[in-house]
Amino acid sequence: MPAKSMHRDRQGSLSPGGETAAGFSVEILTGRDAFFALKPEWDGLFARAGLPHQLFQRHAFLRHWCDHYLAADDRLCLVVGREAGRLVMLWPLERRRRLGLELVRLMGAPVAQFGDVLIEASPKREHWLERGWEALRRRGIDLAELRLIRADAAFAHCSRLMTIAPVVSQEAPFADLGLRVAPDGPSLAYPARDRSNYRRRLRRLAERGEIAFAHQEPGPAAAMLAEQAVAMKRASLAQHGVVAPAVLNPRFGRFFAALAADRSEDTGLRLSVVTCDDRPVGIDLSFDCKGRSFGHVIASDPAFEREGLGRVLIHHAFTSARERGNSIFDLLAPADPYKREHADGAVPVRDFTVPLSWRGQLACDVALPHLRPTLKAIAKRLPAGWVRRLAN
Template structure:
């Protein structure tokens, strides 16, 4: 089923809460140390509980806590530390706004980014919905400019319905990349059997045929894990499978080449401290792991972060069958939206009801920032991506092998993934 590029019903909150009136001035603080960040835990959680959306799972305290453990505090020569620059806004002593920012030096510029790269898939702020929300955003941005003074703000993967979008629109931020995030409106049907009727008879027959073919190789077993040593092991295996898939396609992904990715996913999958709603799912064919999915649950949304198949099962449809199973099981989990994230690859559109826009935004704030936008982002980066995309597959494999073995970090090249 081809997804419509439209704003179909995409529920994000489990309950509606009244919009509070402004009750007093907001005071802002800049959080720059790990100790200050940790001290926000209780208030941050309270803010997300009553004002957060399922799409903002990557802005929850627990998610950011794991990111700090594995990215902020693991500096290397190739990956220098970003510095925390979290803006916390309080009104009458209550936390009403969190802007999870980091700053880093890039090509001589002071750049403001989201906390969470490269594992966070949506960037946003948390803010209480009040009668003066836009004014509060303006005040927070004025505080950012005065206290942080960045040359450029680069906000990646911002949904069109993100809480920060009214501010970015008003500031006339520049969009440098436009993507779509497909999703399924599973709340529109009482069960998967009813929902499945929207797909063509042919596609349903094809999945049944794939299942029978895979059964011939060994008994199919599906496994859902919500924490523990086995989940940690499966998450590590998923990242290894993704690297193998990238290498086979000759694709370069600095994010997956970084060993911090392994450690992050192992920690969130094991879930022993500050859980983030991680569920690792596997499809076993006999004794072999044929496909793995790593997803996260927040409020009434399931976010599919990683889905990958064992290359030995490439023609067996293992990824398609695992995705079908996890979608079917979401109907018994109070889920209303099954989010496939950007980019809108073909296999995602085959499942999705509609898509949501996801943009990368740049806001130059100095002469150096304007030069960075025009020269690097506007020309150099795009030229490198074009050259890589035009390379023959065998040559791309050699380039990828060189980068992965040397630890060098090439210019950004987003790697797409199709489960089958």
């Protein structure tokens, strides 16, 4: 995709987009050129202030997202805050028009599993966030759609969200790897029956062939495994009659293949593999960041479902993550029952719609409360083939 030109809208005398005070300034940059130009500062801010769950706001992750998911009209909208010229705040957004409203949402959908802004810890943080909202309002934005905001996110310090009821509330379970992993598989944190079932599953798998556990470094082989993992996931969903538009979209597989192939910079993606007679039958795609691992795609060959391969793969993913130096394995939202079996806690995760104009407020008060249930009801009645075509 050709790069778009960079547009700079600085708060202060240069534009009506905001204000500059006490050495702090906010500007809105647009286009891929601006995105790429920010990379050194972006990486520096993440190294200084990035939280583990903000791996989905890393420049490397979002660069691949741009390659596969950014719309052709390239409406990137980057809210940049500087203090004395130093980057201290960054909102990675994309701008869209829907139902006559101008809205922004966080970059990364639908592959980013948590949304947030990058911002340095400071007593001024709330002031900086409010200046960001004001910049968007002056830029003509009606609504901000914020998905998958964790209770421990930087946005959790934003007073605006504290006054807004979440659109969706769920939880992201996590496992303490120090408690869950033992040298021979599940630890004593699991009931004796679960540990016995794990050994039984290994014996049943061994009847199908020679079972081995491995991991794969980034490169062409990893890209092929990532594509296989997504194919396995789709086959498993189809077998159970589950429609997941994000996974069914061909871009999903291409995105993960590109991440897995990338040796140029650390995207954080790690692959753990279970093989049967040297053939991959279970693949885990997880992201490591600052001592935590996030299990994004855990996929097993449906032909091995009766042997319980999926449960064996989860324990292999835990073991691999701990060997890489992680202390926590985040199972992501939603808190499905099988995730609860491994959980030592859970973090609340919520979606918000923030009005920034009278039109946005009207939509929040009148239109959206009725529109969302209607769209969900329609989606449940659509044939799976139609949902796949819409996802594409």
